[in-house]
Amino acid sequence: MLILVLAGGVVWRGLAKRHRRAALAPAAATTLAESMAHPGHPDEAETIIEALRSDLAVHRKLILLFADEADLRGPARDAAMSAGHQLHHERMDLVAQLDDTLTVLTAQSADQRDPVVSIVLDWMERDPEVLELDRLAFRDPLRVLQHGLAQDASPEGMVLKTRITQDLAEVDRIESLVESEYRQVFGGPGRPAQGGERRRWNDYVKALKSLYPEVGTEAPSPIPPASSQVVRREINGQAFPEKVLVLSFDDGPHRVYTEEIKAILQRYQAPAVFFEVGRNIGAADASGAVKLAPLSALTEDLVKSGYTVGNHSYTHALLSKETGKPLDTEIGETDAVLRAIPGAHSQLFRFPYGARTGVQMQALEPYHLRSVLWNIDSLDWADPVPGSVADRVIRAVEEEKRGIILFHDIHDRAGKVLPSLMERLQSEGYRFAGLDANGELVLPPR
Numbered sequence: 364m365l366i367l368v369l370a371g372g373v374v375w376r377g378l379a380k381r382h383r384r385a386a387l388a389p390a391a392a393t394t395l396a397e398s399m400a401h402p403g404h405p406d407e408a409e410t411i412i413e414a415l416r417s418d419l420a421v422h423r424k425l426i427l428l429f430a431d432e433a434d435l436r437g438p439a440r441d442a443a444m445s446a447g448h449q450l451h452h453e454r455m456d457l458v459a460q461l462d463d464t465l466t467v468l469t470a471q472s473a474d475q476r477d478p479v480v481s482i483v484l485d486w487m488e489r490d491p492e493v494l495e496l497d498r499l500a501f502r503d504p505l506r507v508l509q510h511g512l513a514q515d516a517s518p519e520g521m522v523l524k525t526r527i528t529q530d531l532a533e534v535d536r537i538e539s540l541v542e543s544e545y546r547q548v549f550g551g552p553g554r555p556a557q558g559g560e561r562r563r564w565n566d567y568v569k570a571l572k573s574l575y576p577e578v579g580t581e582a583p584s585p586i587p588p589a590s591s592q593v594v595r596r597e598i599n600g601q602a603f604p605e606k607v608l609v610l611s612f613d614d615g616p617h618r619v620y621t622e623e624i625k626a627i628l629q630r631y632q633a634p635a636v637f638f639e640v641g642r643n644i645g646a647a648d649a650s651g652a653v654k655l656a657p658l659s660a661l662t663e664d665l666v667k668s669g670y671t672v673g674n675h676s677y678t679h680a681l682l683s684k685e686t687g688k689p690l691d692t693e694i695g696e697t698d699a700v701l702r703a704i705p706g707a708h709s710q711l712f713r714f715p716y717g718a719r720t721g722v723q724m725q726a727l728e729p730y731h732l733r734s735v736l737w738n739i740d741s742l743d744w745a746d747p748v749p750g751s752v753a754d755r756v757i758r759a760v761e762e763e764k765r766g767i768i769l770f771h772d773i774h775d776r777a778g779k780v781l782p783s784l785m786e787r788l789q790s791e792g793y794r795f796a797g798l799d800a801n802g803e804l805v806l807p808p809r
């Protein structure tokens with residue numbers, strides 16, 4: 364048994380068996396779905412913890428993959444991106460099921476719900492396998508639980524909500540430690556760098572390296588770059604006028620974060636495009652009949668508030684590997700679902716991971732869709748440090764001077780960095796523009 368004492372005073376005992384189990388296993392997702400056939404069953408807590416453990420493993424591996432990001436160039440960077448995308452992809456299914464499971468759980472009666480939630484929170488709060496900085500990975504599931512309990516005013520519900528609020532406060536505390544360490548080393552707006560090292564963060568990365576020595580060494584082959592012919596037909600923001608930026612948010616809608624991001628955008632009167640994954644909002648059968656899912660109400664709300672919604676495939680598949688009917692379904696089913704939501708359909712399509720060749724571009728044509736990519740990647744899906752995400756965007760904006768910024772509305776990250784980022788960019792003369800349903804740039808009034 365290996366014992367590590369981290370800077371934060373957290374003692375961690377890593378069991379080799381646990382490491383293996385922590386590897387993201389598709390089996391965990393299946394069991395999760397199956398367990399919902401018996402809500403409130405004692406095994407349910409263990410199933411949820413297993414899913415959280417798998418999610419944590421991905422979170423840790425993403426941190427490792429991009430730990431040396433500043434030194435990553437050329438093929439090494441492409442390989443890290445590709446490995447990261449693969450992890451992100453595996454995580455999406457898991458998180459979608461986890462969010463659904465937690466939401467269903469919160470709606471159960473207190474005597475069914477509370478023992479399960481309690482075991483899950485116990486694990487998050489004090490399981491020895493959880494490192495102090497790991498808790499950053501628990502914000503999203505805690506927010507989903509909090510959201511599910513929002514309307515519960517019973518005494519039992521209040522007790523649970525208080526505990527979740529305290530757990531979130533602990534996540535905030537850790538995040539601000541990591542953030543202030545980052546700002547001390549790199550400086551920030553109006554704050555000079557003071558040097559030193561990110562001791563807490565570096566200790567964490569070191570601990571993760573010993574847990575996952577394989578990360579970064581066995582990178583999958585990168586997604587091949589699209590031909591110049593393909594690229595010419597796309598919108599990626601590089602042809603925008605100088606100092607014009609378009610914000611885009613992918614992979615939603617999300618029951619917690621989409622509305623939060625919308626509120627921030629409204630505060631800054633900034634337009635944006637939301638590229639949504641079709642299965643989040645509904646399904647279409649062979650005859651084309653559409654059944655909308657509950658989250659489609661969020662899509663409808665975005666549209667009513669003036670935001671453009673685009674198609675981000677049906678299951679967020681790596682479409683460069685798809686052809687024929689499966690490829691057509693990925694595009695067409697989301698197209699049909701969006702058409703069923705008043706005002707939501709547009710000509711905008713974003714390939715998951717930007718993965719496409721001429722074949723996939725061709726497949727957009729029957730639907731009259733245009734491919735929209737990005738030239739500024741926040742990496743908000745891989746980086747839990749807000750300052751680091753914001754700096755990455757600033758650096759890329761300074762280099763590109765215009766373009767489309769990629770964020771995601773399925774984590775808290777974008778909402779965290781947006782207010783200060785938008786203020787800074789606006790003060791430097793950047794303007795936030797929109798894309799209309801035809802993909803035409805809509806400039807804000809001067």
Ligand SMILES: [Zn+2]
Pocket residue numbers: 613614675679715716
């Ligand atoms: Zn995506």
